[in-house]
Amino acid sequence: MHSTPALLDQIINKAISLKASDIHFEPREEYLRVRFRIDGLLQDCETIHKQKEASLISRIKVMVGLDIAENRLPQDGRTKFDKIDIRVSSIPTIHGQKVVMRLLDRKHALLKLEDLGMQEQDLAVYQKLISKRNGIILVTGPTGSGKTTTLYATLSALNAKDTNITTIEDPIEYQLPGINQIQVNTKAGLTFSRGLRSILRQDPDIIMVGEIRDLETAKIAIQAALTGHLVFSTLHTNDAASAPVRLMEMGIDKYLVEACVIGIVAQRLVRKLTSQGLKGRVGIYEVMEGIKPKSSMKFMSDDGEQKIKLGITTREEVARAIFLES
Numbered sequence: 001m002h003s004t005p006a007l008l009d010q011i012i013n014k015a016i017s018l019k020a021s022d023i024h025f026e027p028r029e030e031y032l033r034v035r036f037r038i039d040g041l042l043q044d045c046e047t048i049h050k051q052k053e054a055s056l057i058s059r060i061k062v063m064v065g066l067d068i069a070e071n072r073l074p075q076d077g078r079t080k081f082d083k084i085d086i087r088v089s090s091i092p093t094i095h096g097q098k099v100v101m102r103l104l105d106r107k108h109a110l111l112k113l114e115d116l117g118m119q120e121q122d123l124a125v126y127q128k129l130i131s132k133r134n135g136i137i138l139v140t141g142p143t144g145s146g147k148t149t150t151l152y153a154t155l156s157a158l159n160a161k162d163t164n165i166t167t168i169e170d171p172i173e174y175q176l177p178g179i180n181q182i183q184v185n186t187k188a189g190l191t192f193s194r195g196l197r198s199i200l201r202q203d204p205d206i207i208m209v210g211e212i213r214d215l216e217t218a219k220i221a222i223q224a225a226l227t228g229h230l231v232f233s234t235l236h237t238n239d240a241a242s243a244p245v246r247l248m249e250m251g252i253d254k255y256l257v258e259a260c261v262i263g264i265v266a267q268r269l270v271r272k273l274t275s276q277g278l279k280g281r282v283g284i285y286e287v288m289e290g291i292k293p294k295s296s297m298k299f300m301s302d303d304g305e306q307k308i309k310l311g312i313t314t315r316e317e318v319a320r321a322i323f324l325e326s
Contacts, residue, residue, distance in 0.1 A: 004055040007048075008063075012081055012101070014045065019280075021103060025060070027053060027096030039271045039281050040144060057090070057097045064088045071097055078171075083107075087171060104173055111153045116146075117282035117312075119303060125287045126265065130154055135262030136225045138212075140237040146269045146283050147234045148173050151208055154232065155179055158206055166202060168195035169210035184210070192217045200224055209233040215251045222252060225260040239300065240264040244291040257291060264288045266300060268321035270313045282312060284321065 002010065011034060015023045020036035023045075027033075032048040048056065058068045064077030064086070074091045085104040090097050118126060129137055139147045152174060155165055159178050167176075170184035170192070180202075182195050192209055193216040199207055200220070212218050212233045225231050237243045243264045244257045266286045271278035284303045293299075298306075304318035 004052065004059045007052070008056060008059050011045070012084075012086075012103075015101075015103060016082075016084060016105075019105075023101040023103070025057065025099040025101075027093060027098060029095055032056065032096075039278065040269055053096060057099055060088060060099055060101070061090065066090065085174070106174055110156065111149060113153045113157050116150060116153060116285075117307075118285050118287070119298070119306060122285050122287040122298065122303070125289060126263070129263035129287075129289065130158060130230075132230060132262055134225055134228045134230055136221060136231045136233065136260045137262060138233055138235050138243045138264045140235045140240060140243050140264060140266045141268055142236060142238075144269070145267050146281075147267065148210075150265065150267065150283070151232055151234070152176060155206070155208060163205045164203060165206040165208070166199045166204045167208040167210070168192055168199060169208070193220055196220045196224070200227075200229075204229060206230045207232070211235070212247075212250075218247055218250050218252050222256050222260050226256075237266070240266040240286050240288040241293055261291050263290070268300065270304070270307070270317040270321045273311060273313050273317075278314070278317065282307070284313075284318065 011023060015036050018036060018038055020038050022037040024035040024042065025032060026035065031050050032053040034045040034048060035042045036045050061068045064079045066075045066077045072092055074089065076089050078085065078087045083106060085106065087102040087104065088099060090099045113123065139150050141147055155176060159165060166180040168182045168184060172181050172183050175181065184190055184192060184195060192213060196209055196217060197220055207224055207229055209217060209221055209231065212221060212235055221231050221233060235243050235246055237246050244261055247257050248254055267283050269281040270284055272280045272282050274280065284300050284307060286298060286300045286303065288297055300322055304322060307313050308315050308318060
């Protein structure tokens, strides 16, 4: 019979060994269900007796400094476990507190651009784009498509002693050595737009804005690009060509979008085909210079087709990823 701390440690260690990105603790009427997200898909891990639920959820809350008496409102916290950063979110449901632990392996933050899965042609175009001194580069795709990993690999590649790189993120997924990272804090009034304004007074060379969510943030990002800064950000669009349209729908004038947006990457993650089956993930990409596709540009479907032919992934995986709605 495991004590509660031992049971929690066992679940976390199992998740780490299986390379899970998230652990879901889901209260049901008669038991607590535990599921792991592995390579983008949720898989059942185990069911835990309802009697252990309260102590296990309390243990998680204590671990990340949350209020164990607060069961009516959502809470968020974070901690470290061995070499893994853990982010915890709890919400009240009709059967109890549902908790999700996101496991952030710091090794992922150290991925090189060459390791992401871009084909040679796309990587060459992308490296040319990120070598520019000013403009906006957008990375698009739905949640969980690897946008943050691409941006962190990019910032790591550009990080140098003579460059001031500053980010504003929500949340900061990994801490990058030598880069100034700011965490959005809406309760305290530190929004993307306010943080971005402040960054511009800090003599930056390169700025990363976690996400362009509103017109105000978009306007300041455009202003930053116009005044000689290289700006990276993300948008939720299905493909590269939709990103400029999204900015214009937000209220940015077309001529400003044309003047500032120098490149767009759209991406998805697919499971890799290995001798052990589908294991690990690789990106499929489309990289667009400017805001209009050129005749030489490869689309995500082309990249997927190429990776199927090379035996990197399967047709089912590519179909599942590309037709995923954002």
